Amino acid sequence: MKETFLPSQPGDDEKNRLARILNIILLFMSVGSITVALIGLLTGRSNLAIVMCISAVTAIVSLLLARRGMVQQAGFLVLILLVAILNMLLIIGTGIHDIAIMLVPVIILIAGLLLNRTGLILITGLTSLSLALIIWGEIDGILRTPYSAYTDWGDLVIVFIIIAVSTTTVRLLIEDLRASLRRAYSSEAKYKAVIENNPSIIYIQGLKEENPTFYISSQVNHLLGFSTQAFLDEPYLWVQLLHPDDKEKVLAENKRTNKSLEPFIMDYRMTAKNGQVVWVNDHAVVVRDSNGKPDFWLGIWTDITERKQMENALRLSEERYRLISEVSVDYTFSTEVDAQGEMRLTWVAGAFQSMTGYTFDEYVTAGGWRGRLHPDDRERDDGYLEILQKNQPVIGEVRTLKKDGELRWVRVYAHPVWERAGRRLAGIYGAVQDITERKQVEAEREKLIRELEAKNTELEQFTYTVSHDLKSPLVTVNGFLDFLKKDVGSGNIEKSNQDISRISDAVQKMEALLNELLELSRIGRMMNPSEDVSFGGIVLEARDQVRGRLEAKKVEVEIQEGLPSVRGDRVRLVEVVQNLLDNAAKFMGSQPKPKVKVGIRGTDDRGNPVFYVQDNGIGIDPRFHERIFGLFNKLNPNIEGTGIGLALVKRIVDVHGGRVWVESDGTNGSTFLFTLPPIPKS
Amino acid sequence: MMGEPVLVMLVEDNVDHAELVIRTLEDHHIANRIQHFSDGQAALDYLLRREQYTDPETSPRPHVILLDLRLPRVDGLEVLQAIKDNEELKSIPVVVLTTSEAERDVTRAYHNHVNSYLVKPVGFEEFSKLMNDLGFYWLGWNTHPRI
Structure with missing residues (x-):
């Protein structure tokens, strides 16, 4: 039973509908027939009971047929049964005038519902025929009923009219119903198709x-x-x-x-x-x-x-791009020459923001490439543009200002976009690379090379001077040894003694030279650890060491009060002051009131204190202000000393990171000045 | 030529060396007169007749100049340059006599038109021989220009 009501496939829909109707009819028939049969048995109408029993059996058989899917056959069987029952009821009842005649429209209705057109015609025909036979039997007297007397051929006409009206009505009804069902079905199928597809x-x-x-x-x-x-x-x-x-x-x-x-x-x-x-x-x-x-x-x-x-792939791609931009030190760009002939930045990618500090819009507002260029590099940039305007690529290096004012060196690789028709530069595309670090390294290297070159020159000068100055006493010694031989040979004691003294002097001079050279070479190599020392103390110590010469020349030394402390090698710094004091005493000339002043004259542009040693001696011609600091450069060969003193002073001051120079007009004394590093502020 | 006394100018800051040169030349009886200057400035003053050397009679032009390179105040090369840049003095033969064998000095001296470059030998025998040869060559064999 249940299967019958299951949602069926679209093709079986009609069959199912019929099955449903048939089922109801058959159930009614079965129950009705059995009930009537029982009533017939109880009331002693055995004819009726038998007919109803047959009816019940037929209904049950039809039910079984319908369940097997043979709906048409079951329907037909049921209807033939109904026709048969009608005839029996009429025969056992009061003939054509029996109330059972009311079954005719019912049979036709059921036939219309259950059967197709042919089935309906067959059932209608069968019904008409059986009723015609009953009327004929009554008129002919074969069938006798209490109402047979009223029966005539006119009844047949009435019966036919009823059957015709019923059949036509049922037919119309059924057609209409089927059409509605088809419409409903097709609409549902449409929606179903929409949903399912x-x-x-x-x-x-x-x-x-x-x-x-x-x-x-x-x-x-x-x-x-x-x-x-x-x-x-x-x-x-x-x-x-x-x-x-x-x-x-x-x-x-x-x-x-x-x-x-x-x-x-x-x-x-x-x-x-x-x-x-x-x-x-x-x-x-x-x-x-x-x-x-x-x-x-x-x-x-x-x-x-x-x-x-x-979306995920896009996000990953964007993420990757962002990451690359972050680690990248370059950016790429393109520009366009606009209608006014102005170069306009149109696109950037890469580390643009980290390199310039600007967003694209900010950068354009801040003046763009030209606006952020170091003023000293504009001319060079003009040169690059000229090359691009000849449709040639260019690689340039310029300085640009970041948003925070930091100056960065960049290398720009620019390619022209050439407009063939107008034979003009339409734009540029290229890349910009931060090369600040490389530039710094290069500058550092240049500085080292310069330092090395200076050192080399110094060394060359040193070797040159040393070879010359050390050879001189040897020439002297050899020469006078020969003279000595001759003088001894000729017995000239006085001359011989002079020769010996010359030789002895030359040897001493050589020894002094060697010692001082050794001393000079030690500076920078053999330094004492730096310490914070009072410059006043250094001056006093130096003065004590040259006390002999100062006193011999009656030189008055004036030391400024409150000299600051400096950081450096105390022993070497004493040597500096000592040499300068010694020099001052040496070159006093005929000064009746020889005086030396030691003090401080402010600071230089880097904040280092500038000390001075000033004398009122013979002074130094400005032409020689540079040369006096050279090794063995003596201005006066008759003055004692090897010519190493000022070279030593310069070397010590150099090693301390300071500078030494002299001021003198060549007549009124000289002032030696030097800078030393101050004590760093902690 | 022979009747004219030969005058040598010696520019040498080292008094010992100056004495060596003078005595050696004297021993060989080469020079009639040797004028010694111990620095470049003085030598130039003499040649250019400045300061105390204004009188041409007492300050005659030398026939040859023996020039040391390392001199106080005005360097030997500067003296050489001054001589060779001077129209009147440039024809005087200048012989550099120095202890320096440095390539740089040799080059620069010749670049400044030095007439000869001699290195003082350390051994006295060679020194003596050099002085002798120098005397013969520059003061004997060599024909001097008219000054």
Whole structure:
């Protein structure tokens, strides 16, 4: 029984409808026949009981036939039975005037419902024929009933009219019904086709928590690997399929929208039966019934896995680009020459922002490339543009100002965009690279090379001077040894003694030279550790060491009070002052009141104190101000000393990072000045 | 030529060396007169007839100049340059006599048109021989220009 009512395939719809009607009729017939049969038995009308028993049996047989799917056959059987029952009732009753005649329209109605056109005509014909036979029997006297006397051929006409009217009416009714059904069926099929062929999944869910599934379109099988039935059997299956990472937020939103009845719109992940993760876009709205009361959720699931994958790929690509921009030290750019002939930046990519400190718009506002160029490099940049205007690429190096004012060296690789028609530069594309560090390294290297060159020159000068000055005494010694031989040979004692003294002097001079050279070479190599020392103390110590010469020449020494402390090698610094004091005493000339002043004269531009040793001696011609600091450069060969003193002073001051120079007009004494590093402020 | 007394100018800051040169030349009876200057400035003053050397009678032009390179105040090369840049003095033969064998000095001296470059030998025998040869060559064999 149950199978009969199951939703059937579209082709079996008609059959099912008939089966349903037939079933009802047959049930009524079975029950009715058995009831009437019982009444007949109880009232002693055995004829009736037998007829009803046959009727009941026939009805049950038809029922079995119908269940086997033989609906037409069962219907036909039932109707023949009904016709037979009608005839029997008429025969056992009062003939054509019996009340059972009322069954005629019923039979025709049932035939119309159950049978096709042929079946209906057959049943109508059969009924007409049997009734005609009954009328003929009554008129002819074969059938005798209490009302047979009233029967005539006119009754046959009436019966035919009733049958014709009934048949036509039933036929029209049935046609109309069938047409309606067909229309309904086709409309439903259309909607069904729309739903089932839609790429999205349509579902209906209940309003209570976790929303049980009432309906879901069949495509869900394709997406999640579970059939519609699976969702109907387990209304909460959709919750189980939620991706663990998204479950919480989906259910939270679900709860919220269940309460507020706002549309539920969300992208989330679900896990298909095969374990694959799928992205869906879920869009559901509440459908209300005709009274406006919320009835159910109608929703659509759209598979957005591909879109999400693309989005993800795009995001990854953007992320990668951003990361590359961050680590990159270059940026690329393009410019355009606009209608006014101005070069306009149109596009940048790479480390633009980190290199300039500006966003694109800020950069343009701040004057762009030219505006951020170091003023001293504009001319060079003009030169690059000239090359580009000849349609040739150029590689240049300039300094640019960052937003924070920091000066950076950049190398720019620029290519012209050439407009053939106008034979002019239409724009530039290229790359800019930060080369500040390389430039710094280069500058450092240049500085080292210069220092090394200076050292080399110094060394060359040193070797040169040393070879010359050390050879001189040897020439002297050898020469006078020869003279000595001759003088001794000729017995000239006096001359011999002179020769010996010359030799002895030369040897002493050589020794002194060697000692001082050794001393000079030690400076810088053999330094004492730096300490903070009072410069006043240094001056006093130096003065004590040259006390002999100062006193011999009656030189007065004046030392300024409150001299600051300096940082350096105390022993060497004493040597500096000592040499300068010694020099001052040496070159006093005929000064009647020889005086030396030691003091401080402010600081230099780097904040180093400038000390001085000033004398009122013979002075130094400005032409010789440089030369006096050279090794063995003596201005007066008759003055004692080796010519190393000032070279030594210069070397010590150099090693301390200071500077030494002399001021003198060549007549009124000289002032030696030197700078020394101050004590660093802690 | 022979009737004219030969005058040698010696520019040498080292008095010992000056004495060696003078005595050696005297021993060989080469020079009639040797004028010694111990620095470049004085030598130039003499040649250019400045300061106390204004009188041409007492300050005659030398026939040859023996010039040391390392001199106080005005360096030997500067003296050489001054001589060779001077129209009147440039024809006087200048012989550099120095202890320096430095390539740089040799080059610069010749660049400044020195007539000869001699290095003082350390051994006295060679020194003596050099002085002898120098005397013969520059003061004997060599024909001097008219000054």
